[in-house]
Amino acid sequence: MTQSRSRARIGVLVPFTNTNLEPDLWLMAPPGVSFYVARLGGYDADEIPDDAQMQGLGASDLTEPLDLLGGVFPDVILYGCTSATLTHGTAFDRDLAQTIRARTQAASVTAAGALSHALTTLGVSRIGFASPYVAAINDKAVGFLADEGFETVQRSEMAETLDNTGQGALTPDRVQALGLGADHAEAEAIVLSCTDMRSVETAAALEQATGKPVITSNQAMLYQALQLAQIPDPLSGFGQLLERPRL
Numbered sequence: 001m002t003q004s005r006s007r008a009r010i011g012v013l014v015p016f017t018n019t020n021l022e023p024d025l026w027l028m029a030p031p032g033v034s035f036y037v038a039r040l041g042g043y044d045a046d047e048i049p050d051d052a053q054m055q056g057l058g059a060s061d062l063t064e065p066l067d068l069l070g071g072v073f074p075d076v077i078l079y080g081c082t083s084a085t086l087t088h089g090t091a092f093d094r095d096l097a098q099t100i101r102a103r104t105q106a107a108s109v110t111a112a113g114a115l116s117h118a119l120t121t122l123g124v125s126r127i128g129f130a131s132p133y134v135a136a137i138n139d140k141a142v143g144f145l146a147d148e149g150f151e152t153v154q155r156s157e158m159a160e161t162l163d164n165t166g167q168g169a170l171t172p173d174r175v176q177a178l179g180l181g182a183d184h185a186e187a188e189a190i191v192l193s194c195t196d197m198r199s200v201e202t203a204a205a206l207e208q209a210t211g212k213p214v215i216t217s218n219q220a221m222l223y224q225a226l227q228l229a230q231i232p233d234p235l236s237g238f239g240q241l242l243e244r245p246r247l
Contacts, residue, residue: 008032020198025222028219038065039065042059043056049133049164054137062099067103074104075229076107076229079100082111083193114220114224117220119148124150125151126153128155128187133193153184154182155182156178175199176202190206199217207240213240214239226246
């Protein structure tokens with residue numbers, strides 16, 4: 001008999017235009033872990049997802065989606081947008097995680113916080129950073145990570161400005177090229193930031209090409225969530241972070 005939902009329930013808050021976080025989680029999940037998703041507004045789908053739009057998302061009211069997720073009694077809740085808290089800073093990110101915990105009694109993981117947690121787990125301090133964001137968000141992302149103790153020695157950005165659909169539509173080949181642009185001799189790891197970018201599918205190939213660990217928003221969130229849920233299964237094919245023991 002296959003047990004599909006007996007080990008942990010993970011709630012997920014995801015921006016309403018995001019098309020890749022949910023498939024990534026199901027792709028990576030170990031047996032017995034189930035996901036329950038609530039979608040978030042707070043931004044204009046027709047606007048470029050710049051820092052003002054993402055700050056609006058980060059500041060949006062979570063009362064209703066958290067109460068709805070609370071109906072399934074999740075063990076962990078993921079806040080599935082990296083840039084929404086990167087643009088507000090580290091204190092906001094931590095406060096948001098605490099708000100989620102207080103409202104639901106579930107453990108909580110933010111995408112931005114999970115990047116920091118993953119880098120700390122790997123013991124690295126210098127990184128290459130890649131994302132599909134506009135330059136102003138990348139500036140804030142680099143600042144956020146610096147405040148967490150990580151120096152960005154190389155930064156890779158898209159040549160064109162992408163809308164919400166464009167970020168999610170990047171192919172794994174284009175994501176890999178973006179990640180290769182973040183490689184640097186002094187970088188100890190490469191960070192691919194954005195829950196709506198198809199980074200999980202290319203993480204292992206990018207690690208092989210660079211010889212360095214690759215951290216993605218969705219992979220890092222799942223790693224921390226499984227750690228909190230005390231599920232130690234090593235998961236192969238999505239980067240070396242998920243191959244590590246979690247207990």
